[in-house]
Amino acid sequence: MTPVVAVIAAGAMGSAVGRRLVENGVTVLTSLAGRSAATEQRARAAGMTPVADEALAAADILLSILPPAEAEGLAERLSALFATAPAKPLFVDCNAICPDTVLRIGAVVAASGTPFLDAGIIGPPPTAGGKGPSFYVSGPDAARLLSLAPFGLEIRPMDGPLGAASALKMSYAGITKGLTALAAAMMLAATRAGAADALRQELAASQPQLLAWFTRQLPSMYPKAYRWVAEMEEIAAFVGADPAARTMFEGAAALYERLAEDFRAEQRETGALSGFLGQ
Amino acid sequence: MTPVVAVIAAGAMGSAVGRRLVENGVTVLTSLAGRSAATEQRARAAGMTPVADEALAAADILLSILPPAEAEGLAERLSALFATAPAKPLFVDCNAICPDTVLRIGAVVAASGTPFLDAGIIGPPPTAGGKGPSFYVSGPDAARLLSLAPFGLEIRPMDGPLGAASALKMSYAGITKGLTALAAAMMLAATRAGAADALRQELAASQPQLLAWFTRQLPSMYPKAYRWVAEMEEIAAFVGADPAARTMFEGAAALYERLAEDFRAEQRETGALSGFLGQ
Numbered sequence: 001m002t003p004v005v006a007v008i009a010a011g012a013m014g015s016a017v018g019r020r021l022v023e024n025g026v027t028v029l030t031s032l033a034g035r036s037a038a039t040e041q042r043a044r045a046a047g048m049t050p051v052a053d054e055a056l057a058a059a060d061i062l063l064s065i066l067p068p069a070e071a072e073g074l075a076e077r078l079s080a081l082f083a084t085a086p087a088k089p090l091f092v093d094c095n096a097i098c099p100d101t102v103l104r105i106g107a108v109v110a111a112s113g114t115p116f117l118d119a120g121i122i123g124p125p126p127t128a129g130g131k132g133p134s135f136y137v138s139g140p141d142a143a144r145l146l147s148l149a150p151f152g153l154e155i156r157p158m159d160g161p162l163g164a165a166s167a168l169k170m171s172y173a174g175i176t177k178g179l180t181a182l183a184a185a186m187m188l189a190a191t192r193a194g195a196a197d198a199l200r201q202e203l204a205a206s207q208p209q210l211l212a213w214f215t216r217q218l219p220s221m222y223p224k225a226y227r228w229v230a231e232m233e234e235i236a237a238f239v240g241a242d243p244a245a246r247t248m249f250e251g252a253a254a255l256y257e258r259l260a261e262d263f264r265a266e267q268r269e270t271g272a273l274s275g276f277l278g279q
Numbered sequence: 280m281t282p283v284v285a286v287i288a289a290g291a292m293g294s295a296v297g298r299r300l301v302e303n304g305v306t307v308l309t310s311l312a313g314r315s316a317a318t319e320q321r322a323r324a325a326g327m328t329p330v331a332d333e334a335l336a337a338a339d340i341l342l343s344i345l346p347p348a349e350a351e352g353l354a355e356r357l358s359a360l361f362a363t364a365p366a367k368p369l370f371v372d373c374n375a376i377c378p379d380t381v382l383r384i385g386a387v388v389a390a391s392g393t394p395f396l397d398a399g400i401i402g403p404p405p406t407a408g409g410k411g412p413s414f415y416v417s418g419p420d421a422a423r424l425l426s427l428a429p430f431g432l433e434i435r436p437m438d439g440p441l442g443a444a445s446a447l448k449m450s451y452a453g454i455t456k457g458l459t460a461l462a463a464a465m466m467l468a469a470t471r472a473g474a475a476d477a478l479r480q481e482l483a484a485s486q487p488q489l490l491a492w493f494t495r496q497l498p499s500m501y502p503k504a505y506r507w508v509a510e511m512e513e514i515a516a517f518v519g520a521d522p523a524a525r526t527m528f529e530g531a532a533a534l535y536e537r538l539a540e541d542f543r544a545e546q547r548e549t550g551a552l553s554g555f556l557g558q
Contacts, residue, residue, distance in 0.1 A: 099472065122481055136477065160473055167472035172481055174465040175489065179458055185524035186453040189517060193378065193446035194439055198415070202401055202451055209488045210454065238468060244533035245464035251526030258523055 002026055003147055006059035006089060008074060009035050010043035012224075013133075014065040016125030017153070020132060022047035024151035029059055053078065057085035061148065064093045065121070069230035071095040075105045079112035088114040090144060094121050094135065096231045098170055098238035099163030106139075106162055117142055118162045120169025126152070138164035170238040174249065177228055178235075180221050181252040183214045184259065187276045188269055196276055215277050222270045226260035229253050281305055282339035282426055285368060287353060288314050289322035291503075292412075293344040295404030296432070299411060301326035303430035308338055332357065336364035340427065343372045344400070348509035350374040354384045358391035367393040369423060373400050373414065375510045377449055377517035378442030385418075385441055396421055397441045399448025405431070417443035449517040453528065456507055457514075459500050460531040462493045463538065466555045467548055475555050494556050501549045505539035508532050 006029040007018045018028045030048045032040050043050060056062060056078065064074055071093060082088045091109045093102060093116070102118045109116040116139065123133030134154045137145045142157040142165075149155045158164045190199040203211040221228075232253035239245035262269045285308040286297045297307045309327045311319050322329060335341060335357065343353055350372060361367045370388045372381060372395070381397045388395040395418065402412030413433045416424045421436040421444075428434045437443045469478040482490040500507075511532035518524035541548045 123485060134481070136481075158477060164472070164474060164477075167469065167474040168477045168481065171465045171469035171472070171474055171478045174468070175462055175482075176486065178461040178465070179489075182457040182461065182527065183454055185518060185521060185527060186450045186457070189453070189521065189524065190446065190450035192520060193443070193450070193517075195443060195446040195450055198437060198443075198447045199450045202413070202415075202447065203454075206402060207455065209492070210458075213488070238472075239464060241471060242464060242468060242534075244530050244537060245468065247530030247533060248461065248464065248527050249530075251523050251528075251530060254523035254526060255521075 002151070003060035004029065004058065005148070006030065006056045006062040007048065008056075008062070008064055009066055009070075010039045010046060010048055011065065011067070012042075013121065013125045014063070015039075015042040015046040015048070016127070017063065017065060017132075018043070018048040019046035020126040020152040021148070026151050029056060031056060053081055054085075057082050057088055059089040061145070062089040062091050063119075064091065064095060066095055067227045067230060068096045068234050071097050072101065072105055072108075075108050079108050079114060082114045083112040088112070090115045090117065092117045092119050092137070092145060094119040096120070096169055096173055096234060097166055098234045099166050100237060101234060102163045102166045115141075115144075116162075117145060118165045119145070120165040120172075122169060122172055136165040136168050138162055138166075167238065170235050173231060174235045174239070174245075176217070177231065178249065178252055179213075180217050181232070181255050183210075184218060184221070184273055185255055187214075187218075187273055191272050191276060200276060215279075218273055218277060219279055222259065222263045222273075225256040225263060228256045229260065232256060281430070283308065283337065284427070285309065285335045285338035285341040286327065287335075287341065287343055288345055289318045289325060289327055290344065290346070291321075292400065292404045293342070294318075294321040294325040294327070295406070296342065296344060296411075297322070297327040298325035299405040299431040300427070305430050308335060310335060332360055333364075336361050336367055338368040340424070341368040341370050342398075343370065343374060345374055346506045346509060347375045347513050350376050351380065351384055351387075354387050358388050358393060361393045362391040367391070369394045369396065371396045371398050371416070371424060373398040375399070375448055375452055375513060376445055377513045378445050379516060380513060381442045381445045394423075395441075396424060397444045398424070399444040399451075401448060401451055415444040415447050417441055417445075446517065449514050452510060453514045453518070455496075456510065457528065457531055458492075459496050460511070460534050462489075463497060463500070463552055464534055466493075466497075466552055470551050470555060479555060494558075497552055497556060498558055501538065501542045501552075504535040504542060507535040508539065511535060 028048045032050045106116045120136045126132030138158045139162040236246045236249035307327045311329045385395045399415045405411030417437045418441040515525045515528035
């Protein structure tokens with residue numbers, strides 16, 4: 001039986017996930033309420049079906065895939081609608097948020113009588129012919145999301161409680177996006193100090209794998225930096241019991257905030273980073 | 280002409296550099312003033328010759344290789360002695376300190392009439408048969424240190440002014456030791472959240488090169504964490520024009536301070552890290 005799936009929103013990840021499901025015969029609903037023209041275009045290009053928010057209740061499964069700062073607002077808005085709906089979808093929060101935020105969202109969703117699961121997406125958006133990211137899932141009956149596995153998504157139920165999937169996502173993103181922040185900070189510092197060429201040459205000689213990783217990861221960071229600000233703040237909250245780590249991620253959030261602003265405006269620092277990497 | 284070289288102190292790096300020079304026929308002086316019994320033992324095992332501080336003035340070249348927090352104190356102490364000495368060595372500060380600290384130390388040393396160069400050591404200590412680290416050197420007539428190249432050291436004069444070698448060292452160490460701090464923080468956070476196994480498996484699947492890097496670097500970090508506290512503080516000062524990056528390295532300094540204390544005492548967190556890596 002092919003489920004009806006709602007994917008909100010049709011951002012870079014959401015639209016690619018939507019397209020993958022559509023290609024596998026799934027009807028994919030989405031909401032365009034409050035979204036940009038670019039999002040609407042991505043949704044239509046992916047074959048997703050825009051509907052009024054009220055109609056989302058008719059989906060079997062709803063995947064919330066948003067910039068992390070918007071996750072809680074969407075859950076509150078839809079829960080208010082679903083509370084009086086005759087049928088309710090399985091609400092799966094797939095956002096890069098810390099377990100405490102997941103539990104808060106889960107409580108709001110559950111209060112409307114809507115079943116809730118926590119998911120963490122690891123890996124880049126699905127591409128044509130490519131494998132696509134892993135959806136780690138946690139919570140009571142996490143295996144329910146395996147119903148999407150036949151439709152082109154990699155679903156990995158976890159044993160842990162609600163929040164375990166987000167804990168994994170936070171830990172993983174803390175390493176990868178934290179490293180991207182560190183590398184950007186030090187390339188910029190080296191450039192300011194006139195040591196950029198020497199640093200690139202020394203990395204090429206003694207850390208070629210790291211330099212190759214930076215060369216792949218940094219250029220794709222610039223347009224995503226604005227989303228990563230809230231993600232770094234969620235990771236800072238996730239490591240809250242460790243004040244030293246929290247400070248590191250508060251710094252990373254501030255760095256991405258500046259780089260996002262730079263990318264939007266004059267592109268001086270992102271230009272310097274591209275220059276460092278010869279791109 | 281074989282130079283007489285003073286190396287202070289006979290720590291892990293200093294004693295290995297001393298041994299390499301001794302093996303190449305160089306007389307290597309050192310000072311044991313205020314150093315531990317372990318340092319004295321390392322110095323003698325390396326074939327270094329302990330002398331009174333006053334006798335250090337007779338060396339042709341003096342390499343200051345210390346935990347970064349001690350660099351300035353040594354320079355002040357020796358400059359006071361050298362001021363009245365008939366001959367003075369070329370004083371080379373090889374410590375992981377920021378360019379501003381280098382310039383401050385350089386001013387103290389120069390005031391005593393002692394010539395001064397800035398160096399940054401990148402890479403692990405020389406081992407028997409191994410290549411050894413690179414000594415990047417900057418400052419007026421940086422090429423003078425090439426006189427050590429025939430005696431087993433890799434010397435790389437830079438074009439930049441005094442401080443350029445340390446800027447490179449700060450940038451490089453900010454990436455490598457910053458990444459080690461990030462990885463440690465997230466492995467510990469994942470362990471607290473019960474997500475350690477899932478994180479290790481996901482890293483093995485999607486970031487095998489990073490996981491291999493962590494597996495090499497983390498275990499050798501525990502005994503060095505105490506030295507890295509001041510090094511992270513120097514890097515925080517180095518990136519001072521970038522408040523976001525400064526915050527990241529203040530966090531890294533605090534993390535290494537805690538890990539160093541843990542390693543000295545109960546080893547709970549360093550034990551957790553070793554457990555994560557299966558070691």
